Amino acid sequence: MHYIKDFKWKQGMTVSEFVESLGQVGYQSIELAKAAGAVVRMKKAGAKIFLSFTSNMVTSGLRGFFAQIIRLGLADIIVTTVGGIEEDIMKASGEQFKIGSFQADDVELHEKGVNRVGNIFVSNESYMKFEDMIIPMLSKLYDKKKRWAPSEMFREIGLLLEEQGKANGGDYENSILYQAAKRDVPVFCPAITDGSFGFHLYLFQQKHKDFMVDVVDDFKNILFTTTPDEAKGVIALGGSISKHHAILATLLNGGAEYAVYLTTASQASGSMSGATTREAKSWGKIKDDADAATVIGDVSITFPLVMIRAIETLKEEGFLQKDSSA
């Protein structure tokens, strides 16, 4: 049995020391430290790690952190929604989003061509930039073959981002798609048409009737990213189909041994975003005796806390990849 311990600030306290201390504080801070521990253990066990997130987290500055986590070898499979893919591409072309306000005048923003996501502003220009980039990319893909699974497309786009970034500048090093492509981490997006990406796929298909996006093929692809014999871990941020698809893939492979859910939602309404790791056991999505933690809170705060603690612990113990220096 462990005891609550009075937290005290120490000068120059690191994030890792901080999260460790929180493990004896109470409420969600205890769960946060548990989650960091579960991430450490899933990595040390050599589990295949599924990382799922929704597009609003890519809109935020977590995008570069996701890319870094892939680079550090802490995510083996990515599942996300298509808005995140779009914004990763925009940002790779140099577009920047602004810090706004939850209380902004939305009618005024609309007149100025500014789209609000909580307290972040995304301009129409960024969407136009996405358009400029995606149209020639689709042509290049089509030239290679006619039928694509989404994860294959994303891999190809990741490599094109590097190419273009090297040619014209652009922030490809922080790109999720680039880092994933470079490290053979597949990126899945079960609703590829639900965004501007879908609109451009539609326009392209109008001109090229034999161009096909084969989502069923990607079901096979995610299914075979792992096996029932392999240890599996899930780090699910928020809810939506990205969380559901990741745990569906683990369910069909016998369930995950490790699971960390970070979300703002409670279980009270039966939603996917609020579904707990406990509920997941009834489905076999995670194993009965899984090492699991659910942390309630804003992912923009909780996710970096959990991961920094895990990264520094793993680094100390020699479990991180060599080139993890930056």
Added chain:
Amino acid sequence: MHYIKDFKWKQGMTVSEFVESLGQVGYQSIELAKAAGAVVRMKKAGAKIFLSFTSNMVTSGLRGFFAQIIRLGLADIIVTTVGGIEEDIMKASGEQFKIGSFQADDVELHEKGVNRVGNIFVSNESYMKFEDMIIPMLSKLYDKKKRWAPSEMFREIGLLLEEQGKANGGDYENSILYQAAKRDVPVFCPAITDGSFGFHLYLFQQKHKDFMVDVVDDFKNILFTTTPDEAKGVIALGGSISKHHAILATLLNGGAEYAVYLTTASQASGSMSGATTREAKSWGKIKDDADAATVIGDVSITFPLVMIRAIETLKEEGFLQKDSSA
């Protein structure tokens, strides 16, 4: 300016009278009455109505109410996640879900083959029944043609449910897919592979390589369900891609004139489920001067309250379809 008015119970008070009274009570009750008003006005204006919901709402007893709403002409386009489609099919075959508990022992449930969704229990048998139904259905579809947009598949399945229901019994009258098919209401699901349905599509495609699910075609289909000239309304329950896809379709058609969002999420984390009708204006998803309301609360309670008030008001004023008697 309107005043808060002390609420009083009256014997035999109807739901419609109740919601009307709540309009002068405070907090979410005011927003609830506003939402009911917006639904009444969108219908009276002849707007095309997009209704979006997530699968957990189909798991609940709202499934029959969704079917009824379609029958009453209060939803012209449906957008949902694939779990809802699966469960609609299971229930149409006579499967029933049980009332459970949020505190159930999930390991014990797992041993018994029971899957928990909040306080609802779904047995493995129900999923097997889905399997029994979907496999021959996919064969029938394949016999007709090789390339299907998801909304076309759902329409066909809806008609097959009637056929089978008439032959073998089964609750097809309360089926969303059946009522939608019968009334030419398209059902969209931008992530058709994210569930058991996806697994069976994958197995089927393994045997029939020329079988294709064309999600890009469905982007075109939802885009052309309405036009910029038509008045449009959105009733979005919860979040996820179902909400996003519905408002994307209205955005690309100039924005909705009417919008009602019912959700448990707040805007604080920039999620789709918490995104407000106000934020939607910055995007042009809904018009600057739209008639809009956001109600925070469990949809299993708020949605029937809003709709019953709207239905009875519309019926009184002669705006409901003839055969709306039950």
Added chain:
Amino acid sequence: MHYIKDFKWKQGMTVSEFVESLGQVGYQSIELAKAAGAVVRMKKAGAKIFLSFTSNMVTSGLRGFFAQIIRLGLADIIVTTVGGIEEDIMKASGEQFKIGSFQADDVELHEKGVNRVGNIFVSNESYMKFEDMIIPMLSKLYDKKKRWAPSEMFREIGLLLEEQGKANGGDYENSILYQAAKRDVPVFCPAITDGSFGFHLYLFQQKHKDFMVDVVDDFKNILFTTTPDEAKGVIALGGSISKHHAILATLLNGGAEYAVYLTTASQASGSMSGATTREAKSWGKIKDDADAATVIGDVSITFPLVMIRAIETLKEEGFLQKDSSA
């Protein structure tokens, strides 16, 4: 074992029928129906019923409903925060609050002397009216005796509201204090100084040094409202000291047999507002085998639903007081 049943609207559906149907719908609707059942059973068992609420619920139109519930004999002990007492008095003098908006410009409101509580506007005039009323009342109390327990003061004020209402008009029939005084229902407020009321007590005491508010005496009073041998029920709305004080009183009397918590808060942060009926068992606040339900949602919607269902059921079964006709 009970089954989920597809909900269907029926024309002219009453609130009571509606809540009954919700019992087979799912998520919070199931809990809502359970809560209504627990209220019915606590009344039929002759339990002493503690009803606790926070002041924002009195700001809303629930104030008249609280008064009605007292009149119907469904609350034997009231616990609240002092803002609710203040507003009950303002409203009894004829003051009205306005329906506002969550998005109102608060700086502009401040300039106009309007105070916002969510989407309700309370004018400075209402506070001045409270001042006009409370000052002479304190004098009358002081003339009677020098040392008052808060619950004694509230009882006296309730009777004065009737007197003044009869003389000058004013909405005393919907007053919580009046109905409570008339029916010998004690009203407790463990933080009587936390509001405008406290300011006037302070001013009064400055002039009358021997005027004493004896909060310790009210601890005795609430302790002796019931006994360990009596059945006890708690209906707690929201959190704060009103909820805590009610369950403290039942704890010290052996725990409640019946408990209904209605709140928007989850248990995740260890707060009183989010504390569940399950947690309460560890404390002995409610009995191990208590008939208990927790409903997550806005009280302005859930409380009238629960109570109307309970009232109509009790009336049918002959368990309501004679004069409950209005």
Added chain:
Amino acid sequence: MHYIKDFKWKQGMTVSEFVESLGQVGYQSIELAKAAGAVVRMKKAGAKIFLSFTSNMVTSGLRGFFAQIIRLGLADIIVTTVGGIEEDIMKASGEQFKIGSFQADDVELHEKGVNRVGNIFVSNESYMKFEDMIIPMLSKLYDKKKRWAPSEMFREIGLLLEEQGKANGGDYENSILYQAAKRDVPVFCPAITDGSFGFHLYLFQQKHKDFMVDVVDDFKNILFTTTPDEAKGVIALGGSISKHHAILATLLNGGAEYAVYLTTASQASGSMSGATTREAKSWGKIKDDADAATVIGDVSITFPLVMIRAIETLKEEGFLQKDSSA
């Protein structure tokens, strides 16, 4: 206009660097960094700082951090609920709370004499220890005088804790009451009877009829902790009467120039815990142009993050008290 910036982990990152980076991430992380800035500015402006918290935060390991914050001169006035006072006293006597689980079996806990607060366990022994300590303390107070304002009592108890701690051991250095007494920081608790403390006051008063707790006197005391001419800041954690009482005191002194609210609640239900700094402006609780931030999230995580960033910034700039080394 500032830009979102991709977050990157750097080895050995301190909490202060981390919170600074979060200021460019998005959603609640932006608000968190804003809150830290507001705390820095309120201290640099020499504002009187009101710190309010609810008792569950004292149950957690934040208790020692509150004591440290008082010692560092970052809180001039404390407002809390009485449970926090009780637990501060228990812990000062050496009692420890255990790390438990939200899913614990509450009936089993009850049998073992363990009380649950979220995922923290408090044993009945701790309450007995409180009893052992408070009874002689009340006698000592009574020997000094008969009529006590709560804040006077807490000051006296704080000094007694030091005395006893030095004699018998006990964790008085981390005690809120001790550090507050030592630094002339008044501790207010507008509902002193709402807990075990109230029960012992009642028992004591039964034997000593002339013993009086004068809550009205404490209204005067908090009113005169500051003046309209002084700059004022509020750091309010959670809701309840502690938050309300702190902002009532600033309101009556012309409103606060600085305000930081940390809470899990949203504004949707008009509750005090969810009331925003924006709403506070309509009341004049905070000034129209106040430097204000509201952060939604679990206080056990957000509060130390905000304060550590503020403390290290203030220390660097030479604005912290000399003996702040630990």
